[in-house]
Amino acid sequence: MSDASTKDTDTPAADSAAPSNATHFGFRDVDPSQKQGLVNSVFRNVAGRYDLMNDLMSVGVHRLWKDGMVDWLAPRKSGSAYETLDMAGGTGDIAFRIAHRSGGHAKVLVADINDAMLEEGKARAATDPMGDRLSFACMNAESLPLEPNRFDAYTIAFGIRNVPDLDAALREAFRVLKPGGRFMCLEFSHVVVPLLDDVYETWSFEAIPRIGQLVAGDRESYQYLVESIRKFPDQRAFEARISAAGFSRVTHRNLTGGIAAIHSGYKI
Ligand SMILES: C[S@@+](CC[C@H](N)C(=O)[O-])C[C@H]1O[C@@H](n2cnc3c(N)ncnc32)[C@H](O)[C@@H]1O
Numbered sequence: 001m002s003d004a005s006t007k008d009t010d011t012p013a014a015d016s017a018a019p020s021n022a023t024h025f026g027f028r029d030v031d032p033s034q035k036q037g038l039v040n041s042v043f044r045n046v047a048g049r050y051d052l053m054n055d056l057m058s059v060g061v062h063r064l065w066k067d068g069m070v071d072w073l074a075p076r077k078s079g080s081a082y083e084t085l086d087m088a089g090g091t092g093d094i095a096f097r098i099a100h101r102s103g104g105h106a107k108v109l110v111a112d113i114n115d116a117m118l119e120e121g122k123a124r125a126a127t128d129p130m131g132d133r134l135s136f137a138c139m140n141a142e143s144l145p146l147e148p149n150r151f152d153a154y155t156i157a158f159g160i161r162n163v164p165d166l167d168a169a170l171r172e173a174f175r176v177l178k179p180g181g182r183f184m185c186l187e188f189s190h191v192v193v194p195l196l197d198d199v200y201e202t203w204s205f206e207a208i209p210r211i212g213q214l215v216a217g218d219r220e221s222y223q224y225l226v227e228s229i230r231k232f233p234d235q236r237a238f239e240a241r242i243s244a245a246g247f248s249r250v251t252h253r254n255l256t257g258g259i260a261a262i263h264s265g266y267k268i
Helices: 012-017 032-057 061-073 093-101 115-125 166-176 194-216 219-231 235-244
Strands: 023-025 028-030 082-087 106-112 134-138 151-157 177-188 248-255 260-266
Touching: 023 032, 023 219, 028 032, 032 061, 032 115, 032 194, 032 219, 061 093, 061 151, 061 177, 061 248, 061 260, 082 093, 082 166, 093 106, 093 115, 093 134, 093 151, 106 115, 115 134, 151 166, 166 177, 166 235, 177 235, 194 219, 235 248, 235 260
Parallel strands: 082 106, 082 151, 106 134, 151 177
Antiparallel strands: 023 028, 177 260, 248 260
16 A cells, blocks of 8 residues: 655644555655655665765765764773764764764764665775774664663664654664663754744745755655655654653754754663
8 A cells, every 4th residue: 555646744734644554755755665665765876976966955065064973972992892883974074973972982873774875984984094993784774683781872863754764763873872872863953043944935836856966866855855854853852762762861952043953861
């Protein structure tokens, strides 16, 4: 059962017409079993241009947000190795930062469902002085083939909104963290500054798909990305989901007026 029509599910009427177990692929209602395949084709299409497109779409600001996440994480620089799982790690932006910020003390497993993204990350690791601190593995955030209580930190940046079953991913994050381990998620969120909201709306829906067309020859993948951002829960709603997965001391910091937010929680 699926509904892959282009109806806009932002309206309550559209939502009530959707199948009860439907999830979203951008603004489309889809059956949960369809979403992952659609997401995978987006990231296969964009993998080769992913890093360049991130810079263009965010005018470089994503680098500051990622730095902000790793600064807040503050990975350990002494004692035993700081074991980190960078989930939906893609080309490794967060993993490299953690390895460098820890002075090489962190060991980061970069996990992603998409081999094409991981291959880009492996190529970067081959030329990065901290490349040997990273390892790469293909896996689904919803069901991790990893033992419980293993990691000091679980990070996920701009990944969780793509996962069909967000709550399953949060439960798995909780399971694989050690007691005392830290969950951190960087994700697009909901703008809390009214005028910025208008500018951001125009940039997202007018500029980004066009840049995708011009630079990557792919408008649709970037249309999905901006739509998926709008469908993601706001800061408070996402905090509640993180808490429901078992995490304590759940809090968030807004970035650039709420365009993005970093969420943090602990397994206690
Ligand atoms: C926007 S990229 C983020 C990459 C990287 N974390 C960054 O910040 O640059 C989203 C990533 O999520 C991955 N992804 C989507 N669904 C996933 C799933 N169910 N399990 C693991 N990774 C997934 C995609 O393959 C893609 O590499």
